[in-house]
Amino acid sequence: MNGTAGLTSWAAVPSAAQVAIPPPELRRWLPGNAGIPGVWSFEAERPGPHLAVTAIMHGNEFAGAVVLDRWLQAGIRPARGRLSLVFCNLDAFARFDRDDPTASRYVDEDMNRVWDRAVLEGPRRSCELRRARALRPVIDTVDLLVDLHSMPWASDALILTGETEKAGQFGMAIGVPPLVVADAGHLGGRRMIDYERFTDPATSSAGVLVEAGHHWEAATVIQMERAAAQALRHAGMARTDQPLPAEPTPPRPRMARVTRTVTARSRSFAFVREFRGGEVIAARNTLIAMDGEEEIRTPHDDCLLVMPTPFVHHGHTAVRLAQFVD
Known part of the structure; x- marks a missing residue:
């Protein structure tokens, strides 16, 4: 491409x-x-x-x-x-x-x-x-x-x-x-x-x-x-007599570690399609963006996209790529 x-x-x-x-x-x-x-x-x-x-x-x-x-x-x-x-x-x-x-x-x-x-x-x-x-x-x-x-x-x-x-x-x-x-x-x-x-x-x-x-x-x-x-x-600091929101029962939290921070090196950085932060790309080596002539691809399977920025300035973070940790 x-x-x-x-x-x-x-x-x-x-x-x-x-x-x-x-x-x-x-x-x-x-x-x-x-x-x-x-x-x-x-x-x-x-x-x-x-x-x-x-x-x-x-x-x-x-x-x-x-x-x-x-x-x-x-x-x-x-x-x-x-x-x-x-x-x-x-x-x-x-x-x-x-x-x-x-x-x-x-x-x-x-x-x-x-x-x-x-x-x-x-x-x-x-x-x-x-x-x-x-x-x-x-x-x-x-x-x-x-x-x-x-x-x-x-x-x-x-x-x-x-x-x-x-x-x-x-x-x-x-x-x-x-x-x-x-x-x-x-x-x-x-x-x-x-x-x-x-x-x-x-x-x-x-x-x-x-x-x-x-x-x-x-x-x-x-x-x-x-x-x-x-x-x-x-921290053991909450008081029962104060109007804090009720303790939720969310899904069990998951940890992911960033494996690559993608910084825009050109002024023409663009993603190949709409991505939502939190989206998981199943296959390694999937093309997600172009930074000038450089292809940005997922480095591993089940790659978590952390806060992709559709309008990114040169020298700023475009997206972080992360891998889930068991």
């Missing part, structure tokens, strides 16, 4: 019509109670772990902020240990425009690519780096992290764990959503779950990233709240 003839672009750019839930009103939560704007932290009398649930790492992904707003209004508190609810990229969220809903992902750079010690302690400056540096003191005390995200394209919900065994175990223990994917992150920089506190084998701290569904749907909010509630239960 030569060039990109016959290849498919299957998704429209997200538009105002897709914003099915309103952004939450966060003004009352901006001061925080932990000495850092947008950070709320509550400590129980009984000792226990520090669990943080973070939202709006990307300003247009506000479904997680809906969950945090709901929990703050409901007065959710931990039965033991410490619970922190963190609104991350407040400046980007403040710019959200329903008529251009993807434009507020960040102000200067992706905040979920700056969580490297050398970057955080280096001379570079940006709105997102300033905020990450401000949040670092609280993140440096977190034992369990649940970072809430959503997706612009059709995809099954999943939990991303990075490559550490402890994060994989944490993701499987949460089990909501039931697809857990271990991956190496992005070439463009470290995510919060890749921050050294969560990847250092000398610590027990672990972080997971929940990709809960489409950006602006009520079902995504429900999925996020269930995941966060399951993390609270797993």
Whole structure:
């Protein structure tokens, strides 16, 4: 197959019509109670772990902020240990425009690519780096992290764990959503779950990233709240007298490991047909995309497609290819 003839672009750019839930009103939560704007932290009398649930790492992904707003209004508190609810990229969220809903992902750079010690302690400056540096003191005390995200394209919900065994175990223990994917992150920089506190084998701290569904749907909010509630239960921090969603009975979670991260090397990357995230390609060596003249084929049987991106820019991740682990 030569060039990109016959290849498919299957998704429209997200538009105002897709914003099915309103952004939450966060003004009352901006001061925080932990000495850092947008950070709320509550400590129980009984000792226990520090669990943080973070939202709006990307300003247009506000479904997680809906969950945090709901929990703050409901007065959710931990039965033991410490619970922190963190609104991350407040400046980007403040710019959200329903008529251009993807434009507020960040102000200067992706905040979920700056969580490297050398970057955080280096001379570079940006709105997102300033905020990450401000949040670092609280993140440096977190034992369990649940970072809430959503997706612009059709995809099954999943939990991303990075490559550490402890994060994989944490993701499987949460089990909501039931697809857990271990991956190496992005070439463009470290995510919060890749921050050294969560990847250092000398610590027990672990972080997971929940990709809960489409950006602006009520079902995504429900999925996020269930995941966060399951993390609270797993940590032994849930109280029976508080309005958390009922413990679900989902399918047994499955773990997959990314075997290849496909990064667009040309400006003409295109998939051969419409793919949905979570789709499994049965046969090894199946053609799924063309990157200029390069064929992108599945490296093994039963290849899981993780968040294929129909409109991918040069140098960005187009899709991750993963293999299920028994």
